[in-house]
Amino acid sequence: MNYLKEKDKPSQKVYRECIEALCDWCESNDISVNLFSSSHGYDPDTHEITLHHGSAGTWLHIVTLIHEIGHAVQPNSAFHSLRKSVKRDKAIIIEMEYTAWQCGWDVVKSIGINTSDLWYHYSRAWMTYWSAYIQHVYVQEQHEVYSSIYIERPGYTDYP
Numbered sequence: 001m002n003y004l005k006e007k008d009k010p011s012q013k014v015y016r017e018c019i020e021a022l023c024d025w026c027e028s029n030d031i032s033v034n035l036f037s038s039s040h041g042y043d044p045d046t047h048e049i050t051l052h053h054g055s056a057g058t059w060l061h062i063v064t065l066i067h068e069i070g071h072a073v074q075p076n077s078a079f080h081s082l083r084k085s086v087k088r089d090k091a092i093i094i095e096m097e098y099t100a101w102q103c104g105w106d107v108v109k110s111i112g113i114n115t116s117d118l119w120y121h122y123s124r125a126w127m128t129y130w131s132a133y134i135q136h137v138y139v140q141e142q143h144e145v146y147s148s149i150y151i152e153r154p155g156y157t158d159y160p
């Protein structure tokens with residue numbers, strides 16, 4: 001989670017252009033965005049993306065918005081219809097976290113703001129947070145309660 005502490009900032013111009021383009025895309029897709037919340041996440045019931053105010057102005061704020069957009073547009077899990085089991089649920093969490101990053105970047109490409117700078121920060125966060133999820137799900141078993149919430153409400157997460 002070192003990435004979170006690193007307040008790596010784009011220029012104000014780049015920051016504004018990225019945030020505006022992404023928020024415009026959300027507005028035309030009926031997704032509301034709260035840029036200054038107390039947590040990160042996407043709520044599939046209200047179609048609202050929230051971003052933590054602490055990362056405002058940084059690459060992380062942009063990157064997290066893209067990831068949460070990915071949760072908003074990602075398809076159902078490939079394992080969704082399989083018999084419920086701990087193994088399946090864990091696989092779904094890891095899969096959904098990965099595809100959210102993938103789907104988010106697809107939206108970035110469709111908007112046309114896919115610069116090499118943005119990709120540098122995005123791919124780095126993707127690797128960092130997805131690796132952290134694997135740790136949480138397969139190493140730290142105490143996250144089972146959290147995982148059951150995720151299965152019931154795919155797309156919703158307190159993590160980016």
Ligand SMILES: [Zn+2]
Nearest residue numbers: 100157159160
């Ligand atoms: Zn996520």
